[in-house]
Amino acid sequence: MKAPETFEIPAAARVNYINAQYGLKSWLLTKDHKRIALLYLGSITFFFFIGGLYAMMIRLELLTPQGDFLSSTTYNKVFTQHGIIMVFFFLIPSIPATLGNFLVPMMIGAKDLAFPRINLLSWYIYLLGGVITIYALLAGGVDTGWTFYAPYSTTFSNSYVIAAGLGIFISGFSSILTGLNFIVTIHTMRAPGMTWFRLPLFIWAHYATSLVMILGTPVIAITILLLAFERLAHVGIFDPAVGGDPVLFQHLFWFYSHPAVYIMVLPSMGVVSELIANFSRKNIFGYKFVAFSSLAIAVFGFLVWGHHLFVASQSVYAGMIFSFLSFAVAIPSAIKVFNWTATLYKGSISFDTPMLYALGFIGLFTIGGMTGLFLASLAIDVHVSDTYFVVAHFHYIMVGGALLGYLGGLHYWWPKISGRMYPEGWGRFSALVVFVGFNLTFLPQFVAGYLGMPRRYHAYPPEFQVFNVLSSAGASILGVGLLIPLIYLVWSMRYGKRAEANPWHLPGLEWRTASPPPTENFLITPVVTWEAYEFAPPEEMQVIGKFREGTDLDAPIIGKS
Amino acid sequence: MEHKASHPALQHHFENLEQQREAGTLGMWVFLVTEIMFFGGMFLAYTLYRTKYPQAFASASNHLSLPLGTINTGVLILSSFTMALAVYSAQTGKRRGQIVCLALTLLLGLTFLGIKAIEYHDKYVDHLIPGRLIPGRPFDASGVHLLPGAAKQNVEMFYWIYFAMTGMHAVHMIIGVGLLSVILYFAARGRYGPEYHNPVEISGLYWHFVDIIWIFLFPLLYLLGRHLEH
C-alpha cells in the first residue's frame, strides 16, 4: 500500500452527518443511510426492551412449578408476544437495518444505498407493522405462539391473530426492501478498485442475508395473508373442512422461518469475521471459504425446513432427507468457525469489548449449532421435540450468536457511528456479565428439556424447579448485563471521549473517513488499491486517519482528485 | 472534480446515468424475483390440491368462462406488445409514439380489469364466492356440473384458489395501471428520451411480469379439465 498524501482540510469537513441538519423533520425525512440506520437503531432498541419485559415475565412465572403468577391464557400470550417481537421486530432487522444500513455503502466506497427513498420507506413500513402489532398486543394479545400454526390460529384461537399477522406481513416488506437495496448497491455501486474479492466479509454476509430476505420473506407474506383470509372469511387452504391441509401451513411457515434463522445469524457472522480478523490484526484465514460459506448457507438454508416437521405427520423418507440436508447445512457454518479459530492462531489478539463478544459468539454459536445436529437426528428429535432442549438450542444461536454479534458490532463501530468512544472498562465488564448471565439462563434448559420438560406451559412437575430457578437467576443477570451498555452508550454520545477517524488503526474503507462521517461519506471517491484485511506496516497505518495535530478534524485522505 | 454538466435526472449518489440505470434495472429484476416467490406460495397450494382433488378442480374449472378468459389473455398479450413499443419509442426519442403506446397499454389494462370484473360478477350471481367473503351469501356449488368423484367442498377450495390468485393478479394490474399513468404523465411532458428512459423500461419489466403471471394462470385455472366434459 502506498502512503497516501495528506492535504488541507476544507472547513466543510467539520460538518458530519449528525450535525449537517437540525430538527425533527431533517431526521424523519432523511434519505441518508446513516441517519436511517440511527432511526432503526432507536426503534429496534425499543422493541428489544418490550420483548425483554415479556421474557422477564416468563422467567418470573417459571420460578415456581405452579402456574401462580400468570394464568395459562396470559402465559400463552406472553411467550407468543415475546417470540413475535424478538424475532420479527428485533432480530431480523437488528444487524442489517442498523449496522448494515450504516456500513454497506461506506465499506464499498459509495455515497449512499442505491435507493435512498426506498430505504426511508422501509423504516416507515417497519414502524407501521410495529404499531399494528403493538395494537394487537394492547387490544388483547395473541396466544398462538410465534409460529401461528393452523388450525388453532385460523379457527380456534380467541385472540388478535389477524392484527398481529398483519403487523408481521407489513414489516416483512421492510426487510424485502432492505435486502433489495443491499443487493443492488453491492452489485452496482462499488468504488473503483473494490472488486468482489476485496469486499469485507461483512458485505458478503449481508449479500447472502439479502438473498434470503428477498427469496424467503415473500413466502411468509403470502402465507400470513392466506391465514388471515382463512380466519376472516372461512375460506380454506389450510382448513380440513374443505379438504385443506393444516400441515401445508407448517411447510410454508418453515420454508421462510428456517431461512429466517439465517437472516438473523448470517449478518452476525459477518460482524464476527470483521472482529476476529481485525482484533487479531491478521488477514482472515481462508477469505474465499468464509465468503462462499455465507452463500452456501443462504442456498442450503432453503432446503432443510422439514426438520421442523419430523413429528408433524411428515413421511419418514422425507424426514430422512431433511435430516441429511440439515447435517449438510452445518458444514458451511463449521467452515466459518474453523476459519475464525485459524485466524486467531498466532494473531496479535487484543481483548477489547468487541472482541470479547466475538469470542463469546464463537463458543456459544458452536454449542447452538451442535445441538441443532442433535435435533436434526430423527430419533433424538422425537424425544426432545417441543421440549426446553429446543428452546435452549435456538436461544444459543439467536442470543448467544445473533445478539452477541450485534452487540460486538455496535461497540466496534460505535466510534464511527457516534464519533465518541464507549467506556472500555464498562464495556468489558458488561460483556462478561452478559456471557455469564446467558449461560446460566440457557444451559440448564438443555438439561431440563432433555429430561422431558415441555415448552410453552406455565406449570411444570416440581422436579424441574432447580433448573428453572437457575435459569431465572441467569435471566436477571443477563438483563443487567444488557442494561449496562444501553446506559453507557447513551451516556457516551455526550460525554464519551472523542473518537479519531480510525481508533482501531484498521485498513477498512469505513475507517478512512471522519468519525462521524460526512453526509456523502467520502469527500472524494475512494480508489481501492489494497486487499481486505491487508494490514500495512505500522508507519503507513499511522498516516491513515491521522490529520493535523491539535484539531479534531478528520477527513478522508485517499482518493482520486 | 465535476466533469460535464450532469443530467437533471441524475441523483446525487450515483456517479453517472449509466450507473443509475443499471441500479434501477437490477432493482426491478430483484423485485420481480420476490414477486415470483410471493405467487409461488399460491402456485404450490394449487399444485398440491389439484393433484389431490383432480375431479373437483376440473368440474369447478369448467364452470369458468372460457371465452372471457381467452379474450383477456389476448388483451394482455397485446398490451405487452404496446408496452414494448412504448419502451422502444422512449429509447429512440419518439415522444408521440411513447404517448400513444402508453395510452394504449393503459387502455388494454383497464379492459382486462373490466372483463375480470364481469367474470367476478358472474361468479357472484352463481353463488360461487367461497366462504364468507360476501357476508350473508354463502358458497353454493349446486350450479356447478360435478364430474364423477368430485366433492362439493373441494369445488369451494378451487374457487378460493381461483379468487386468491386472480385477485392478487388483479391487484398487481391495478398497481401497474397506476404506475403507467404516472409514466404517461411524465412522458407527455417530454421527460424521457434516448439519454434517460429507465423509468419507462422498468415499468415495462413490471408490466410484462404481470402478464406472464396471467399466461400461467390462464391454462392452470381455465383449461385444466375441458377434455373431461362431454
Ligand code: HEM
Ligand atoms: C444457525 C442458526 C440457527 C437458528 C437461529 C436456529 C433457530 C431455531 C429455532 C427458532 C427453532 C425452534 C422453532 C420452534 O419450534 O419454535 C429451531 C429448531 C430446530 N433447529 Fe435450529 N437454528 C439454527 C441452526 C440450526 C442448525 C444448524 C440445525 C441443524 C443442523 C438446526 C436444527 C434444528 C431443528 C432440527 C429444530 C427443530 C427441533 C424441534 O422442534 O424438534 N438448527 N432452530
Ligand SMILES: [Cu+2]
Ligand atoms: Cu430450522
